[in-house]
Amino acid sequence: MKVVFLGATRGMGRALSRRMAERGDELFLLGRKESDLSTSAKDLEIRSGGDASVGFHLCDLEDPSTFEAALDKAEETLSGLDAVVVTGGLFGKQEDLEQDLPLTRRILNVNFTNTILFCEHSKQRLLRRGGGTLCVFSSVAGDRGRKPVALYGASKAGLSHYLESLDHKHRADGLVTICVKPGFVKTGMTEGVDPPPFAGEPDPVAMRVLSAIDRGAPMVYAPAVWGHVMRIIRFLPRFVMRRVGF
Amino acid sequence: MTENKRRSTEPTLSGWGRLSVPGREVRSEDLAALSLNAFLFRGLGRAYGDSALPAPGQTDVATTTLGDRLLDFDPVSGVIRAEAGLSLLDLNRLFMPRGWFTPVSPGTQFVTLGGMVAADIHGKNHHRHGCFGRHVRRLRLRVPDGRVLWCSPAEEPELFWAVIGGMGLLGHILEVEFSMLPIPTPWIWCESERIRDLDEFVVALKEAGPHWPYTVGWIDCISTGSKMGRGILQRGRFAETWEAPPSDPEEKRRVSIPFELPSWALGPLSVRAFNMAYYWKHVRKKQAGLLHPDSFFYPLDAVNDWNLVYGRRGFTQYQCVLPDSAGPGAARRFLTLLTSKGGASFLCVIKDCGAQGSGLLSFPRTGISIALDIAVRDNTRQLVDDLNELVIAEGGRIYLAKDAFTRADHFRRMEPRLSEFLSIREKWDPERRIRSAQSVRIFGD
Structure with missing residues (x-):
């Protein structure tokens, strides 16, 4: 599989890209920092065990003007395109975001507007090739209006909504859209936040997402336990949600 | 170090032996940035004692596990x-x-x-x-x-x-x-042998050394007298291509201990039963065959969080090396002291060490290394003191990565470097x- 990967240098993206490289997928990395990209590309090359080189190009989710050139370079290097994976995004604690509206604006822009723009670019390219897979990391935070993730969760709710629609609209054209909803996973992004019960590790998430990509499942909770947790939270009545702290 | 409290509001951090101090881990993918103002780096926290715990008055340790490329x-x-x-x-x-x-x-x-x-x-x-x-x-x-x-x-x-x-x-x-x-292959060719007592064990380890790259012994350190130090000696090497199965070993499934067992679970009776079962499970005197590398190198990794079996009070591991210069009876003197003080251990590992390396505080030196788990009880500190006194008298030393109780003056006396x-x-x-x-x-x- 020829995969363009936005966000492979860190966290769940790092774990997923490694599992892909180890099974022989061809990867092209997009990200913000050149030194980080080249180190991660080398890590993936060694893990893949083959002679394949992993290419990379700068692409910044905060700057949609970088999308076209980056995707051009990726398609050209891979000489093809079967899947686009987006794990990049921004996170901020609710208290910090409320104090810092410019930061709130950045997070809403990156997670919602710009991620969707990036998906639109990717979608067109995949459709032009007769379809493929678009796998994007949203969050369980977008499933229900909750006190501690009002702002971050809103950006992810919008993204999940878009991804679901995209899957309905283009499944028949051969484009499979996968919305990944990770629960709390211990990565650099969530560093400094006290892990709740059921906090997971990146690698089990990667394995589960990989299986969803292979099956073409439109939505996946990861780690698996978060599917059960969210099933309960989704059906809690409003008066309960108003009282509880999560 | 204090024992774990059932309810505590401040975050605590512990080594593998589960003795905890106030502390927390700070993680980042960028180790260079993480190290800038860090007091201490920590990896996966498998040091048994306090090697990777913050010093008194500090709380944060910088955990490196996200920097893994x-x-x-x-x-x-x-x-x-x-x-x-x-x-x-x-x-x-x-x-x-x-x-x-x-x-x-x-x-x-x-x-x-x-x-x-x-x-x-x-x-x-x-x-x-x-x-x-x-x-x-x-x-x-x-x-x-x-x-x-x-x-x-x-x-x-x-x-x-x-x-x-x-x-x-x-x-x-x-x-x-x-x-x-x-x-040559990831598989292990292993020969194991039931050994009747400690003196035979020390000889068998030394004899196996020149012929086998990997040797280790598991001894029963409950039995006394003529049975003291009986156990199983394992000798292994990587299997050659013609000996090994064509496929690579599959990743082993691990089971988990779902909760902390009560502290009395590992009492003298259960430890005695385990040691006896382990010895007699090896029915034939000698066995040989192919082994999964994990079963040979990492038998305890099969159970996640096995340290929970020691309960809330946790445990410590005592590992020392007794130099050859102490004579062939040193290991027996050590086990005699241990059993006389009631230091029951789940399992005890014995291994002959080669020459001392160049690492300035590196633990091994030519001699016999003995490692055993000790559930923390009221008398644990005294037991470690007594064992350390014997180790000093024999000219040996202890392994810092396992230690939680050794006194400063004891360590100074065992460590001329x-x-x-x-x-x-x-x-x-x-x-x-x-x-x-x-x-x-x-x-x-």
Whole structure:
């Protein structure tokens, strides 16, 4: 599989890209920092065990003007395109975001507007090739209006909504859209936040997402336990949600 | 160190023995940034005692596990360079099928490269390949004055050999470059033998050494008298291609201990029953066959969080080496003292060590190493004191990566190299920017 990967240098993206490289997928990395990209590309090359080189190009989710050139370079290097994976995004604690509206604006822009723009670019390219897979990391935070993730969760709710629609609209054209909803996973992004019960590790998430990509499942909770947790939270009545702290 | 409290509001951190102190882990993918103002680096937290716990008055330790990228690998020479947080689990999973293995492996895969260097870990092949540090070519370090530099046996050798086995106190290890060991297959050819008593065991280990790259013994340290130190000796080597199955070993499933067992669960009776069962499970005197590498190198990794069996009070591991100069009776004197003090251990590991390496505080030296788990009870400190007195009298020493109870003066008496280590530490870290609970306990700061 020829995969363009936005966000492979860190966290769940790092774990997923490694599992892909180890099974022989061809990867092209997009990200913000050149030194980080080249180190991660080398890590993936060694893990893949083959002679394949992993290419990379700068692409910044905060700057949609970088999308076209980056995707051009990726398609050209891979000489093809079967899947686009987006794990990049921004996170901020609710208290910090409320104090810092410019930061709130950045997070809403990156997670919602710009991620969707990036998906639109990717979608067109995949459709032009007769379809493929678009796998994007949203969050369980977008499933229900909750006190501690009002702002971050809103950006992810919008993204999940878009991804679901995209899957309905283009499944028949051969484009499979996968919305990944990770629960709390211990990565650099969530560093400094006290892990709740059921906090997971990146690698089990990667394995589960990989299986969803292979099956073409439109939505996946990861780690698996978060599917059960969210099933309960989704059906809690409003008066309960108003009282509880999560 | 205090015992775990059932309800505590402040976050606590513990070593593998589950004795905890106030503390928390700070993690980042960027080890260079993480190391900038860090008091102490920590890997996967498998040191049993307080090696990777914050010094009193500090809370944060910098955990390296997110900095785990492979940076370079030469498939011809087997030289590899990686960030310090790479786990041995990951390294084995990736490279054993390709014919490479870590030159030296401890008894668990849940360790990081940085931890393997800091503790200068040894394994079943110590009599042949020495400690891990012998195979390290270069280290990238954040030294206490804030600079990042490379050290090796050629560049800053004094610093390099103090870092090897230096328990992370001379600088934060960012990258490790070392040579891997070529292996014909990932499978192990293992011969095991039931051994009747301790003296026979010491002889059997020494005899097996020249013929087998990997040797280890599990002894029953409950039985006394003529049965003292009976157990199972394992001798292994990697299987040749014509001996091994055509497929690579599959990743083993691990079971978990779902909750902490009550502290009385590992009482004298259950320990005695386990030791007896372990000995007699080996029905035939000699057995031989192919083994999954995990079953040979990492039998305890099959159970996640096995440290929970020791309950809330936790446990400590006592590991010492008794030098050959102490004579053949030293191991028996040690076990006699242990059993007379009621120091029942689940299982006890015995291993002959080869020559002392160049790591300045590296644990092994020529002799017999004995490692045993001790559930923490009211008398544990006294028991460790008594064992340490005997070890000092025999001219031996203890392993810092396992230790939680040794007194500063005891350690000084067993370690003639200590003053040299401390003067190098004084030179590189006069302000003691890097400290651990262990360094404060044993070195005074």
